[in-house]
Amino acid sequence: xKVGIIxxxxxxxxxxxxxxxxLAGAEPEYxxxxxxxxxxxxxxxxxxxxxxxxxxxxxxxxxxxxxINGIKDCVKEDKPVLGICNGAQILAEVGLVPGVFTENQNAxxxxxxxxxxxETSRTPFTxxxxxxxxxxxxxxxxxxxxxxxxLKKLQDNDQIVLSFESENPNGSIQSITxxxxxxxxVCAVMPHPERASETILGSDDGLKFFxxxxxx
Amino acid sequence: xxxDAEVKISLKKGMLNPEAxxxxxxxxxxxxxxxxxxxxxxxxxxxxxxxxxxVKEEVDEMCQxxxxxxxxxxxxxxxxxxxx
Numbered sequence: 480x481k482v483g484i485i486x487x488x489x490x491x492x493x494x495x496x497x498x499x500x501x502l503a504g505a506e507p508e509y510x511x512x513x514x515x516x517x518x519x520x521x522x523x524x525x526x527x528x529x530x531x532x533x534x535x536x537x538x539x540x541x542x543x544x545x546x547i548n549g550i551k552d553c554v555k556e557d558k559p560v561l562g563i564c565n566g567a568q569i570l571a572e573v574g575l576v577p578g579v580f581t582e583n584q585n586a587x588x589x590x591x592x593x594x595x596x597x598e599t600s601r602t603p604f605t606x607x608x609x610x611x612x613x614x615x616x617x618x619x620x621x622x623x624x625x626x627x628x629x630l631k632k633l634q635d636n637d638q639i640v641l642s643f644e645s646e647n648p649n650g651s652i653q654s655i656t657x658x659x660x661x662x663x664x665v666c667a668v669m670p671h672p673e674r675a676s677e678t679i680l681g682s683d684d685g686l687k688f689f690x691x692x693x694x695x
Numbered sequence: 696x697x698x699d700a701e702v703k704i705s706l707k708k709g710m711l712n713p714e715a716x717x718x719x720x721x722x723x724x725x726x727x728x729x730x731x732x733x734x735x736x737x738x739x740x741x742x743x744x745x746x747x748x749x750v751k752e753e754v755d756e757m758c759q760x761x762x763x764x765x766x767x768x769x770x771x772x773x774x775x776x777x778x779x
Contacts, residue, residue, distance in 0.1 A: 536764060543761055572764065579766045586713035626710075626767065650711065 480693050483510040483520035485550070485566070487530035487541045492563065492673060496526040499676040503689035510546060517549035522559045522603075522692045525550075525566030527619070527671060537580065537622040538568030547573055559603040559695055560665045561688065564620055567657075567667035576658050576667040577638065578627030580620075584650025588621040592681065594644040595656065595670060599637050602663040603695035604672075607687040613644055614684035616670040618656070623669040625651035625658070636661050641668055697743055697777035698750050704736040704763050704770045738762060747774050 482505045486493050493509060500507040507524075510517065517523065531540035541547070547569075553560055554575060562570035568580045583589060594615055597608040608614065630652060633639050641657030649656075649669075657668035672685025706712050712733060719732035744750035751774050763770045 535762070539761065539764070579764055581767060582713045584711060584713055586717045624711075628766065 480504075480521050481506045481508060481519060482522045482524060482692060483508055483517055485510050485512065485523065485525045485546055487512045487528070487544065489530045489532055490526055490528035490565070492527035492565075492671065495671075495673040496524050496563070499673040499686065499689050500524070500692075502676055503686060503693050505689065505693050512541065512544045512546045515545045515549050517546070517553055520553070520558070522695070523550055523553055523561070524692075525560070525562040525569055526673070527564030527566060530565055530569065533565075533622070536568075536572065538565060538570075538572040541565075541569045542572035551575070554660075554665055557662070557664055559692055561604055561692065562665075562667040563671055563673065564618075564623075564669055567669055568622060570665060570667040575665045576660055577629060577633065578625055578658060580623050580625055580667075580669060582622050583620070583624050583648075588619075589623070589648050590617070590619040591648065592617045593646075593648065593656075593670060595641050596644045598639040598642055598657075599659075599663070601637060602640060602659050602666050602691075604666050604668075604688045604691045605640060606691045606694065614675075615682045616672055616675040616685045617681075618648065618670050619674075620649070620669055623651070623656065624649045625655045625669070627652060627655075627658075633658060637663075640666055641670060696746070697741055698747065698774050699777050700740055700742050700750065700754050701773040701775075702738045702754065702758060702762055702770055703773075704738070704758075704768050705733065707767055707769050710767050741777050750774050 675685035
């Protein structure tokens with residue numbers, strides 16, 4: 480399965496995601512931000528990093544690049560799209576998932592392992608987990624505090640994908656740290672599944688995110 | 696005609712502002728007791744346009760498409776004839 484990894488100036492988790500996708504049995508390929516036609520790909524991952532130096536707001540400038548139009552076409556064709564960390568911020572800026580990821584409550588960059596609850600298994604990325612399963616993955620962000628004005632809509636539509644289990648490090652509303660669109664095929668998560676894709680890294684709990692793409 | 700445009704971007708009322716809270720705490724360390732600290736981003740540029748109204752409409756569109764995030768921001772646009 481051919482999975483595209485979007486690269487912007489400032490992306491820095493692209494090679495980690497490539498490795499994790501390989502482990503999961505996918506055929507990953509890098510895509511530069513100026514590419515408009517993504518019809519060759521069956522799924523898309525937007526990796527973490529600091530695209531365009533986080534100028535204006537994290538993800539704001541990446542959100543208006545040509546590749547985003549290609550991603551919107553993929554969404555129309557029901558291809559799975561996963562945004563991790565900066566990728567999640569970009570998907571929120573584009574409006575492909577509801578809400579926004581903004582400055583952490585304590586105004587610090589937080590880099591630590593977190594316990595997370597899988598809130599739904601209806602997305603391709605979480606299909607190999609059980610609902611309410613507790614998993615361990617790291618976060619690494621300064622702008623990860625999730626906020627939405629439509630919390631009830633998210634709950635009613637089963638659009639909450641991940642939440643912090645034991646503590647809420649960044650002050651996110653309802654401890655939410657992963658959301659999806661109504662269809663469940665576009666998913667934005669602040670934790671890094673690729674950094675938890677092998678036991679040597681401290682956990683392989685994140686690998687199923689990528690195996691789920693291949694299985695879809 | 697050339698105009699100077701200024702966009703002031705602030706967080707919506709009630710939104711947490713960690714930067715402002717940090718500044719307020721730092722002021723308290725210097726024994727300044729202040730309240731309601733806020734931060735505002737200002738983006739300035741000059742722009743050509745037929746009249747002030749048309750320019751303001753265009754800048755408003757820029758705010759919605761790029762400069763602001765409507766989920767969390769309020770913005771205020773000021774257009775004035777360019778100072779030579």
